[in-house]
Amino acid sequence: MWRTAREQLALLVRAVRAPSHAATPLLGDAPRALARRAPYAVALVAVAVLLPTTVVLLTSGYALPGAVAGALAVAQTTPLLLAVTRPLQAWWIVFAADVTGAASLTGEETMGRPWPWPPTVIIGYLILMALLGLRESRHTLVAVWLATGIAGAVFELVRSDLSDGSWLLLFVLAGVVLLAAGALRERSDVQRRLTAQESISETERARRTLLEERARIARELHDVVAHHMSVITVQADSAPYRIDGLPAAAREEFGTIAAGARESLAEMRRLLTVLRSDGTGGELVPQPGVDRIQQLVEATVRAGVPAELSLSVGPEAVPQAVDLSAYRIAQEALANVVRHAPGAATRVSVLSDGTDLTVLIVNGPPAEPAAGPLETAGTGHGLVGMRERVRLTGGRLDTGPLPDGGFRVAARLPLAGPGTEEGTA
Incomplete structure (x- = not known):
């Protein structure tokens, strides 16, 4: 004691x-x-x-x-x-x-x-x-x-x-003042810590959202790259049978190419297993592209949003990464219109000038209270996902509100993306 x-x-x-x-x-x-x-x-x-x-x-x-x-x-x-x-x-x-x-x-x-x-x-x-x-x-x-x-x-x-008895008066009053001031200080400290924690949480949430969107993009691009690698493997394996009179060195070179392609495919499958280990599912389906934007616009109209589509893509081939990115950008933008601007008149334009693919979604101010989301399969990450997909293709993204209360999303995706000869020239 x-x-x-x-x-x-x-x-x-x-x-x-x-x-x-x-x-x-x-x-x-x-x-x-x-x-x-x-x-x-x-x-x-x-x-x-x-x-x-x-x-x-x-x-x-x-x-x-x-x-x-x-x-x-x-x-x-x-x-x-x-x-x-x-x-x-x-x-x-x-x-x-x-x-x-x-x-x-x-x-x-x-x-x-x-x-x-x-x-x-x-x-x-x-x-x-x-x-x-x-x-x-x-x-x-x-x-x-x-x-x-x-x-x-x-x-x-x-x-x-x-x-x-003034000593007792001071003793009591000092205790009251110290208690009140100390409680005020502790309340201020708690609010300051909560504010700091909220800032940290918001930063971590943004970082987690970014990482999740990048993982989603990586999962989708796996199918694109795997398709090309599969074509390389088949062509390299069948070349000795399709081309007569190949020397032994060429046959051996084609075999090496096929073996390397198969090894790359195996490594990609292992990577995909890791990316899909978060319980989001690993179903393998054909990746959508520009040709399916028409379905998005029709679904938007059924959700009560008057939307129009202007689709003008030339005969030139659209790289699969650009094709997929254009679809996802349009999907997220239209989903945001349904969520945040229901009933707003919306224009969707997908244009190609042979060098770039331009995706433009412009909506006016909302005309009615908010309804449910367009598709439950959307990323849910809004502009973060758009920026990552545009960055992936080496393009540019311009988003922002309009003076009339609407919103604008404009993405320019180069058809010769980074890493190609045209894209790096």
Whole structure:
């Protein structure tokens, strides 16, 4: 029991010896300059009022010499300015000055007057408690409160004939002020931590969304690349039978090509197994392209959105990656129209100039309350997925609201994507 009491006493002593925060001004991180200056203004006004009042009270009411009264008044009030940045150090100065002042007011002149704490001491001390409670930890506040009560109780025991109970009044009021200020500080700290946690969570959510969309794109592109690799394997395997008179070196070269293609296909299947191990399913279906955008527009019309399609793709071959990306961009944009702008007139244009494939979706302002999503198979990641698909093909994406309340999505996808000779020329 005594050991526990000593440990608690040591803890309280350590609490009043070291501050729990850096020497930064109160409200120093406030966005407005007026709020940052407010603590200094309050402390300055308190000192300007309490300093002369304390001098007058000590000299006329308690008959202290002017020099002693002035010294005590300065020590008891001016540390309030220090308390804006270093409240615990200011408390040490004020507490020592208050105790010294109480010990000095033990003459006959004090009879019938507030003792050990005069009114000015109580007011200044409570202001200090408010500044202290807004900065220091709970242990420090408890230690300061107990020290205040112990000092008053000691004076009560030593000179009970002079005491009028002001020590108990200060003890109670200091506890109330410390409790209120400490609760306000802890509430502010909790809000600050919640804000920081929400920011971290939002960053992690955006990062997870990006990674999920990239994994989805990788799963879809597997089928595109696998098709080309399969064609290479079949052509390399059948070349010795389709072409007469091949030398042995050429036959061996075709065999090496076929073996390398088969090995690449096996590696891709293993990669696909990893990408599809998240429980999203691994069904193998033909990947959609520009030719299926007409079905998207028809589904949009059935969902209550008046949509029009302008499709103009030339005879040139559209790379499968571009074909798939164009479809997914149109799918996500139309799904967003149904979700966020139901009933809005929408125009979809897919144009090819031989160099780029342009996908343009423009909708007007919503005409009715929101309904359900267009397709449950959509990515659900909106502009993040569009940006990743455009980046994959080396294209450009332009999105943003329109003056009339509508929205615009424009993607330009090069038909000669990155990595090809035309694309890198």
